[in-house]
Amino acid sequence: MKRLIFFIIVFLVAISTFAQDNHPVSWKCSSTKIGPFTYQIKLHATVQAPYHIYPQGSAGSMGMPTEFLFDEHDQVEFVGEMEEQGDEQKGMESLAYYAKGVTFTQTLKLQSERKTTLAFTIKYMACTNEMCLPPSKKQFTLELGDQGKEAVTIKKEKARSSKETVAFEYEDFKMADIEGKTISSKNITAKSQYTFIDFWASWCAPCRAQGRELIPIYNKYRSKGFDVIAISLDTDIIAWKKATQADGYTWTNLSDLKGFESPITKKYKIIAIPRNLLIDQKGNIIAMDLHGEALEAKLAELFKI
Numbered sequence: 001m002k003r004l005i006f007f008i009i010v011f012l013v014a015i016s017t018f019a020q021d022n023h024p025v026s027w028k029c030s031s032t033k034i035g036p037f038t039y040q041i042k043l044h045a046t047v048q049a050p051y052h053i054y055p056q057g058s059a060g061s062m063g064m065p066t067e068f069l070f071d072e073h074d075q076v077e078f079v080g081e082m083e084e085q086g087d088e089q090k091g092m093e094s095l096a097y098y099a100k101g102v103t104f105t106q107t108l109k110l111q112s113e114r115k116t117t118l119a120f121t122i123k124y125m126a127c128t129n130e131m132c133l134p135p136s137k138k139q140f141t142l143e144l145g146d147q148g149k150e151a152v153t154i155k156k157e158k159a160r161s162s163k164e165t166v167a168f169e170y171e172d173f174k175m176a177d178i179e180g181k182t183i184s185s186k187n188i189t190a191k192s193q194y195t196f197i198d199f200w201a202s203w204c205a206p207c208r209a210q211g212r213e214l215i216p217i218y219n220k221y222r223s224k225g226f227d228v229i230a231i232s233l234d235t236d237i238i239a240w241k242k243a244t245q246a247d248g249y250t251w252t253n254l255s256d257l258k259g260f261e262s263p264i265t266k267k268y269k270i271i272a273i274p275r276n277l278l279i280d281q282k283g284n285i286i287a288m289d290l291h292g293e294a295l296e297a298k299l300a301e302l303f304k305i
Contacts, residue, residue, distance in 0.1 A: 024048040024133075025126050029140050037113065038079070039144050043068070043104040043122065051126045051133075052097040055084060056104075062205040063097060064125040064135055068104065071119040079107040097127075115145040125203070131272045132204045134260040170197075170283045173264060175231070175254040178241055183254055185229055189279065193225030194286065194302060196295070197277040199270050201233040201259075202243030207274040210291045211247050217296050218251060224303050227251065233273060235259045 026046045031039045045066075047053055054063035068082060087101040110116055119141045126133045172186035189195045198214070200207035211230070218228050228251035234240035235257050244253050256262050260270065268275070278287040278298065290298055299305075 023126070023136060024051040025053055025124065025136070027122060027138060027140070029142055031118075031142055031144055033145075034107070037110045039108055039110070041106045041108060041118070041142065043106075044101065045098070045104075045124070046101045047099060047126070049099070050128045052099040052128070053102070053124050053126055054097050055095065055102075056082065062203060062208055063127065064123075064203040066102075066104070066125075067123040068106075069121040069123065073116065073118065075111050075114065075116045076118060077109045077111070079109055082106040110144065113145065115143060118142045118144055127205065130206050131274060132201070132206065133272050170277060170279050170285050171267075172283070175256055175264070178237075178244060178253055178255075183252060185254075188227050188229055188252060189283065190281065192227040193281055194227075194299070195279050196226070196228045197279065198228060198230045199233060199265070199268075199273050199275045200230060201273060202236075202239040203234070204273050208243065208247060210274050211249060213292045214295070215248060217299065220296075221299050221303065226299060226303075229254060231255060231264065233259045233262065233265060233270070 024047065027043065028046070029041070029043045031041050034040050045053060054065050056065050056067065070076075070078075083105045085103050085105070086095050086098040087103075088099060089095055089102075108118075119139070121137060121139045123135065123137050125135045172184065172189060174182055174184050177183050185195075185197075196214070196218075198211070200211060202208070214228065218226065230244075230249060230251060230253045232240045232244075232253065232255035234243075234255055237255075237257055240253075240255055240257075256264075259265070268277070274291070276289060276291065277285055278290060278295075279285055286302070287298055
């Protein structure tokens with residue numbers, strides 16, 4: 001049986017409604033003069049259902065925080081901290097994420113009324129309850145002193161279609177584990193009847209939820225010939241280690257810390273996570289994107305339980 005299997009997939013039901021050229025998060029940035037030399041910058045994100053983005057202060061929890069990086073400018077002095085208010089937020093309540101939209105507000109003061117160009121980058125991540133797109137980055141310039149003028153996007157971002165054709169074959173690989181030791185996947189796949197290759201990241205809430213669901217399945221079928229190789233798309237080794245330990249992943253955990261730029265990520269056309277492959281001992285791909293009850297049902301069928 002040939003190892004090459006072609007898959008034509010509508011990638012995840014959660015994103016089947018979004019197959020447009022635009023990213024599910026759009027930004028509108030503007031400035032308002034509120035006093036002598038003083039401006040209020042508003043950065044508003046509109047989020048398309050079923051996606052959401054995260055607050056600035058979500059670094060300690062799951063979900064990559066929204067981050068703003070302003071270029072240094074000797075004409076600009078920032079006043080106070082950046083504030084944020086979700087479109088669905090009521091009063092001072094705290095939200096884990098923003099599902100409709102959010103406005104970030106920053107006050108700044110200029111040294112003079114000379115026209116000033118403010119350049120900045122917004123980094124953020126769009127997720128649904130089932131998956132996360134790769135971290136996004138957009139650059140803007142905003143002319144202060146031109147009232148009513150919106151920021152100019154330096155580089156437009158084009159989202160990858162959710163209805164891409166995926167065609168590949170599984171190949172064994174080598175990658176470092178959490179301790180930095182190089183592991184050959186063949187040493188695992190050759191000894192197991194079926195191996196579950198799981199792509200995830202510490203900041204991906206749906207990945208973490210599915211990882212916890214996988215634990216009892218792994219414990220149940222491990223003695224029968226089932227094994228797991230988890231490939232993290234983290235770029236921060238500390239976050240990767242912390243998540244692995246916190247959730248209790250005792251299977252093989254690997255990463256090259258290159259995130260979505262990893263060669264293996266590109267090979268398997270990973271445009272969102274979580275993603276997974278179920279392969280047999282010969283490397284044939286049996287199924288993709290199974291988790292929870294669906295994965296357990298498939299394993300029960302394969303092991304004839």
